[in-house]
Amino acid sequence: MIVLPPFLLMLTVRKSTNIAWHKSSVEKFDRQELLQQKGCVIWITGLSGSGKSTLACTLSRGLHLRGKLTYILDGDNVRHGLNSDLSFKVEDRAENIRRIGEVAKLFADAGIICIASLISPYRKDRDACRALLPEGDFIEVFLDVPLQVCEARDPKGLYKLARCGKIKGFTGIDDPYEPPLNCEIVLQQKGGDCVSPSDMAETVISYLEEKGYLQA
Numbered sequence: 404m405i406v407l408p409p410f411l412l413m414l415t416v417r418k419s420t421n422i423a424w425h426k427s428s429v430e431k432f433d434r435q436e437l438l439q440q441k442g443c444v445i446w447i448t449g450l451s452g453s454g455k456s457t458l459a460c461t462l463s464r465g466l467h468l469r470g471k472l473t474y475i476l477d478g479d480n481v482r483h484g485l486n487s488d489l490s491f492k493v494e495d496r497a498e499n500i501r502r503i504g505e506v507a508k509l510f511a512d513a514g515i516i517c518i519a520s521l522i523s524p525y526r527k528d529r530d531a532c533r534a535l536l537p538e539g540d541f542i543e544v545f546l547d548v549p550l551q552v553c554e555a556r557d558p559k560g561l562y563k564l565a566r567c568g569k570i571k572g573f574t575g576i577d578d579p580y581e582p583p584l585n586c587e588i589v590l591q592q593k594g595g596d597c598v599s600p601s602d603m604a605e606t607v608i609s610y611l612e613e614k615g616y617l618q619a
């Protein structure tokens with residue numbers, strides 16, 4: 404059996420041929436005018452337990468209170484439905500991220516501030532999602548929380564299972580995590596200093612405000 408490397412697998416995904424793009428008379432610009440905001444993707448990456456889902460929810464609530472329309476695509480949640488056929492093998496993680504990237508792109512095109520929160524451990528998968536969007540519209544947020552802190556939190560008991568070999572290929576334990584090299588926002592949780600989820604959300608909201616995403 405020939406085993407294809409992940410990038411070749413991605414190339415073989417495209418099987419739709421003889422297709423044409425159909426334009427609509429209502430475009431992204433019109434939807435943004437209606438919503439008084441700009442569609443974009445806030446991509447939150449980090450280890451399990453780093454606080455991605457908490458930040459996504461706090462950010463969504465903060466923006467909602469400011470009258471802004473958001474939608475969260477959480478890795479764990481999307482794996483309950485659309486991506487329930489995918490495991491945590493490298494090629495399935497790549498496909499999980501590719502699909503969420505494509506869905507996030509549709510939400511951004513709808514004019515919505517889409518918050519994607521998933522481990523997305525591989526740089527090239529995150530960069531491929533970035534490449535789907537216009538310059539500036541993909542805002543990568545790295546939750547830079549040390550493994551020891553995430554492991555001490557262990558809210559679902561998964562690190563414990565991974566340490567005793569009951570879960571194989573767990574990110575940070577026996578599977579890699581590649582931190583971003585040059586992302587838009589880094590939120591650190593190091594040493595004794597505790598940064599609250601609402602302070603983190605405020606940092607992201609300030610960035611959006613400064614870059615003009617909270618107006619049409």
Ligand SMILES: Nc1ncnc2c1ncn2[C@@H]1O[C@H](COP(=O)(O)OS(=O)(=O)O)[C@@H](OP(=O)(O)O)[C@H]1O
Pocket residue numbers: 450451452455456477478479482491495496497499500520521522523524559561570571572573574578
């Ligand atoms: N092997 C392994 N490695 C990492 N995580 C695992 C694994 N198995 C199950 N889980 C649970 O799945 C959640 C991560 O799903 P994601 O879709 O975000 O992962 S990925 O982006 O495809 O790597 C992750 O959720 P978070 O803790 O919210 O990150 C875990 O609850």
Ligand SMILES: Nc1ncnc2c1ncn2[C@@H]1O[C@H](COP(=O)(O)OP(=O)(O)O)[C@@H](O)[C@H]1O
Pocket residue numbers: 449450451452453454455456457458556558597598599600603
């Ligand atoms: N900024 C924070 N400071 C302290 N604890 C946090 C913070 N953000 C999240 N947590 C806690 O860390 C644990 C993991 O958070 P969660 O959002 O589920 O992480 P992830 O989605 O990355 O797995 C939870 O128990 C949560 O209450």
